[in-house]
Amino acid sequence: MREITFDLTETITTLMGEKKYATLRDLLSTMNAADVATVMEDMEREKLPLLFRLLPKELAAETFVEMDSDTQEMLIQGFSDQELKEVVDELYVDDAADIVEEMPANVVKRILRQADPETRKMINEILNYPEDSAGSIMTTEYVSLRPNMTAEEAIKRIRRTGIDKETIYTCYVTDDDKTLKGYISIRTLILAEEDDRIRDIMDDNVISVTTTADQEDVAQMFSKYDFMALPVVDKENRLVGIITVDDAIDVLQEETTEDIEKMAAIVPTEKPYSKNTPFDLFKSRIPWLLLLMVSATFTGLIISKFESALTAVICLNAFIPMIMDTGGNAGSQASVSIIRSLALRETEFADYFRVIWREIRTALLCGGVLALATFAKVLLVDRLLLGNETVTMTVALVVCLTIAFTVLVAKIVGASLPMLADKLGFDPAVMASPFITTIVDALSLLLYFAIASTFLGI
Amino acid sequence: MREITFDLTETITTLMGEKKYATLRDLLSTMNAADVATVMEDMEREKLPLLFRLLPKELAAETFVEMDSDTQEMLIQGFSDQELKEVVDELYVDDAADIVEEMPANVVKRILRQADPETRKMINEILNYPEDSAGSIMTTEYVSLRPNMTAEEAIKRIRRTGIDKETIYTCYVTDDDKTLKGYISIRTLILAEEDDRIRDIMDDNVISVTTTADQEDVAQMFSKYDFMALPVVDKENRLVGIITVDDAIDVLQEETTEDIEKMAAIVPTEKPYSKNTPFDLFKSRIPWLLLLMVSATFTGLIISKFESALTAVICLNAFIPMIMDTGGNAGSQASVSIIRSLALRETEFADYFRVIWREIRTALLCGGVLALATFAKVLLVDRLLLGNETVTMTVALVVCLTIAFTVLVAKIVGASLPMLADKLGFDPAVMASPFITTIVDALSLLLYFAIASTFLGI
Numbered sequence: 031m032r033e034i035t036f037d038l039t040e041t042i043t044t045l046m047g048e049k050k051y052a053t054l055r056d057l058l059s060t061m062n063a064a065d066v067a068t069v070m071e072d073m074e075r076e077k078l079p080l081l082f083r084l085l086p087k088e089l090a091a092e093t094f095v096e097m098d099s100d101t102q103e104m105l106i107q108g109f110s111d112q113e114l115k116e117v118v119d120e121l122y123v124d125d126a127a128d129i130v131e132e133m134p135a136n137v138v139k140r141i142l143r144q145a146d147p148e149t150r151k152m153i154n155e156i157l158n159y160p161e162d163s164a165g166s167i168m169t170t171e172y173v174s175l176r177p178n179m180t181a182e183e184a185i186k187r188i189r190r191t192g193i194d195k196e197t198i199y200t201c202y203v204t205d206d207d208k209t210l211k212g213y214i215s216i217r218t219l220i221l222a223e224e225d226d227r228i229r230d231i232m233d234d235n236v237i238s239v240t241t242t243a244d245q246e247d248v249a250q251m252f253s254k255y256d257f258m259a260l261p262v263v264d265k266e267n268r269l270v271g272i273i274t275v276d277d278a279i280d281v282l283q284e285e286t287t288e289d290i291e292k293m294a295a296i297v298p299t300e301k302p303y304s305k306n307t308p309f310d311l312f313k314s315r316i317p318w319l320l321l322l323m324v325s326a327t328f329t330g331l332i333i334s335k336f337e338s339a340l341t342a343v344i345c346l347n348a349f350i351p352m353i354m355d356t357g358g359n360a361g362s363q364a365s366v367s368i369i370r371s372l373a374l375r376e377t378e379f380a381d382y383f384r385v386i387w388r389e390i391r392t393a394l395l396c397g398g399v400l401a402l403a404t405f406a407k408v409l410l411v412d413r414l415l416l417g418n419e420t421v422t423m424t425v426a427l428v429v430c431l432t433i434a435f436t437v438l439v440a441k442i443v444g445a446s447l448p449m450l451a452d453k454l455g456f457d458p459a460v461m462a463s464p465f466i467t468t469i470v471d472a473l474s475l476l477l478y479f480a481i482a483s484t485f486l487g488i
Numbered sequence: 489m490r491e492i493t494f495d496l497t498e499t500i501t502t503l504m505g506e507k508k509y510a511t512l513r514d515l516l517s518t519m520n521a522a523d524v525a526t527v528m529e530d531m532e533r534e535k536l537p538l539l540f541r542l543l544p545k546e547l548a549a550e551t552f553v554e555m556d557s558d559t560q561e562m563l564i565q566g567f568s569d570q571e572l573k574e575v576v577d578e579l580y581v582d583d584a585a586d587i588v589e590e591m592p593a594n595v596v597k598r599i600l601r602q603a604d605p606e607t608r609k610m611i612n613e614i615l616n617y618p619e620d621s622a623g624s625i626m627t628t629e630y631v632s633l634r635p636n637m638t639a640e641e642a643i644k645r646i647r648r649t650g651i652d653k654e655t656i657y658t659c660y661v662t663d664d665d666k667t668l669k670g671y672i673s674i675r676t677l678i679l680a681e682e683d684d685r686i687r688d689i690m691d692d693n694v695i696s697v698t699t700t701a702d703q704e705d706v707a708q709m710f711s712k713y714d715f716m717a718l719p720v721v722d723k724e725n726r727l728v729g730i731i732t733v734d735d736a737i738d739v740l741q742e743e744t745t746e747d748i749e750k751m752a753a754i755v756p757t758e759k760p761y762s763k764n765t766p767f768d769l770f771k772s773r774i775p776w777l778l779l780l781m782v783s784a785t786f787t788g789l790i791i792s793k794f795e796s797a798l799t800a801v802i803c804l805n806a807f808i809p810m811i812m813d814t815g816g817n818a819g820s821q822a823s824v825s826i827i828r829s830l831a832l833r834e835t836e837f838a839d840y841f842r843v844i845w846r847e848i849r850t851a852l853l854c855g856g857v858l859a860l861a862t863f864a865k866v867l868l869v870d871r872l873l874l875g876n877e878t879v880t881m882t883v884a885l886v887v888c889l890t891i892a893f894t895v896l897v898a899k900i901v902g903a904s905l906p907m908l909a910d911k912l913g914f915d916p917a918v919m920a921s922p923f924i925t926t927i928v929d930a931l932s933l934l935l936y937f938a939i940a941s942t943f944l945g946i
Binding site (some may be wrong): 239275356 | 491518519520522643646647656657669675678679693695710711712713714716717733734735736738740741744745748749751752753754760761762764765766767769770773774776777780781782784785787788789790791792795798802803805806807809810812814816817818820821823824825827828829832834835839844846847849850853854857859861865869876886891895920921922925926929935
């Protein structure tokens with residue numbers, strides 16, 4: 031996709047240089063808002079306002095929504111009040127709320143001043159819901175019908191009011207006091223007889239969420255139930271807004287990126303990787319690096335403590351990286367599987383013992399095979415091939431027993447910590463590779479030295 | 489969500505025991521297919537056929553689609569030919585194709601025998617597209633309109649043919665030879681005047697994909713452009729099917745889970761974590777564990793090679809875990825950020841030098857801070873607090889220089905490998921934490937011993 035947009039930036043710059051504005055306008059009109067935004071973000075800053083003014087009104091608003099907040103802010107600073115009003119009027123309320131959230135206070139004031147009172151009220155309403163709640167991603171523009179309308183009346187109502195609504199594919203049926211009674215798809219409406227009553231053809235098993243529901247839970251519901259839109263109600267089951275599938279996809283993608291970043295010991299940033307400066311990256315990476323470095327010194331302390339043992343049988347030292355890495359990998363496999371399963375709402379704390387028991391059996395299989403492989407490798411490669419005489423049969427036994435126990439411990443720790451974190455209300459994603467590795471490192475060394483001192487009498 | 493379904497399983501089992509079939513039927517009819525499927529998967533196997541027969545026809549088909557393939561197979565084995573035909577007739581073609589793909593040959597034959605000839609042809613068509621291609625996830629049921637129809641004629645056509653179509657929210661406009669000319673949303677159709685011509689109100693900038701396009705690319709397009717459906721064309725730009733947003737979400741979720749598994753050194757399985765037996769988990773985890781264990785022995789070899797240096801300045805040993813872990817973490821941060829950015833199509837190989845330069849600057853910031861922290865920690869904790877006299881100023885300098893260089897190398901390796909893998913057509917997700925850790929372990933030790941021998945003359 032990007033190759034195409036790259037060429038376009040060239041063409042557009044040339045056309046601007048030649049002042050062929052009519053051509054530019056025709057060209058841009060054929061494009062998709064997301065692509066126009068990409069092109070504009072790549073352009074020189076001073077050319078932006080001119081280019082933006084060439085866009086047809088609706089495309090301009092859609093493009094504005096797709097831009098990153100820096101570019102948006104830059105454009106707004108250059109807008110006259112009239113221009114700003116035109117853009118704001120074309121925006122969907124939830125998009126307007128998203129934009130306002132990212133802007134500095136003086137820009138927010140300007141935007142809200144230009145919005146008509148009704149829109150301003152709706153933007154403020156959405157902004158008042160906590161971040162990451164269903165209320166904060168919903169739109170307050172939707173089509174609502176009454177139970178005693180006929181299909182024909184309903185379609186007329188949609189034609190009359192639907193132009194500005196973000197989705198009209200699912201209409202919600204409410205009482206006079208806005209209580210949610212059911213829903214009906216445009217599909218059913220079109221396929222119905224003209225005089226069918228809404229109450230008879232609507233589906234009254236309507237699944238809804240409350241304004242305070244977690245946005246990730248809501249997004250997972252879209253994935254599970256294949257919704258196009260989902261109604262949001264207040265505590266009294268009164269309809270206050272809807273969430274559309276495109277916003278749900280955005281939430282799924284963002285939350286997954288956040289989880290993946292946390293799993294890699296990164297403090298999530300708001301911006302995509304390619305928009306981050308080195309200093310942004312530094313700020314998001316240094317906290318965990320420092321914390322994990324400090325924890326790794328415990329592992330160092332364990333090694334210091336067994337210095338005499340290591341001096342006595344110096345070949346033990348060479349197996350430490352293999353033991354630590356294998357433990358870390360075995361633990362990460364378990365933790366990451368479970369973190370993802372928790373995120374997809376497939377596993378929950380009630381499954382704790384089932385999960386641990388499954389991991390124990392897996393660990394026995396993996397540990398057994400790895401121990402055998404280690405035993406063979408130590409004797410064949412280290413002793414025979416490399417001719418290291420200090421690697422005795424007992425040393426081989428110590429190493430392979432350590433591997434087996436380390437894998438068992440790693441899988442149990444790796445499976446337990448994310449589930450416990452989830453239960454305690456922490457984000458399980460933090461309990462991934464780096465964290466597990468640090469803990470398993472220390473545990474595996476303790477096991478190693480305990481087994482070594484038992485068998486080698488050191 | 490699961491709590492609710494758990495209670496339901498209880499209730500349903502009780503009702504079945506009491507043979508209250510009418511109540512059961514009423515209860516199930518109010519439920520969502522995905523929930524019915526969850527309940528049924530949790531039920532005792534022998535009760536399934538009876539329960540399934542209680543479902544209204546359409547709900548039965550929808551529920552069938554949501555079940556895992558083991559349950560589906562079990563049910564089909566118990567179906568009479570008539571029952572099988574009823575279910576197959578209700579299925580959307582793309583769902584039927586998905587099911588057929590998972591079944592053993594004898595079940596496939598039975599299904600295809602029961603399908604009507606038209607459906608059978610469509611199923612076979614979809615099955616012929618390569619796995620993970622756009623063709624394999626599309627449905628061949630869609631609404632197509634002609635450019636010279638009026639809005640009124642179009643709506644009539646939808647009413648006549650739309651009942652069986654998976655989505656009618658977007659209609660595609662084709663020529664007589666099926667060449668894709670444009671698209672029009674139901675929304676535009678409803679809001680149009682009755683005698684408007686389709687060619688005048690349709691959007692002719694239609695984005696389409698070919699049957700062989702990668703399904704992940706296609707799913708990312710849904711995320712970028714907020715589509716509800718996307719047309720699939722053959723090489724001659726003739727419309728052959730459509731992909732709907734619900735299937736795109738499924739692809740996004742599956743591909744992300746696969747990426748996350750690969751990042752944790754797991755060979756992806758078809759089934760969700762909770763459905764895997766310990767032996768399944770063993771098979772998906774042991775290959776990388778073995779491979780990485782073997783690679784970790786190189787690290788061991790490096791330690792063996794410098795045995796004499798370690799015996800000379802034994803305190804060097806205790807810093808090895810901290811150096812290796814910090815290197816591994818720093819490398820994982822870079823690799824995972826870039827793997828995700830590649831997956832989201834935000835970064836591509838053309839950005840290579842920009843990315844590396846950004847990572848180098850990040851590494852200098854992170855490495856600098858970590859080196860200072862290490863220097864202070866080694867002198868304050870190891871020398872002063874723990875009174876380890878062998879930890880001299882020079883040793884502290886060696887350790888902190890090693891940390892700085894290790895972080896730099898780790899970030900460069902961590903950023904380069906995923907991009908190179910992507911360029912060479914391998915899956916970049918494999919180049920994550922475990923793989924990077926193993927490489928960085930070896931590199932960091934080589935750096936450590938090189939720096940140590942320079943400064944300590946060993």
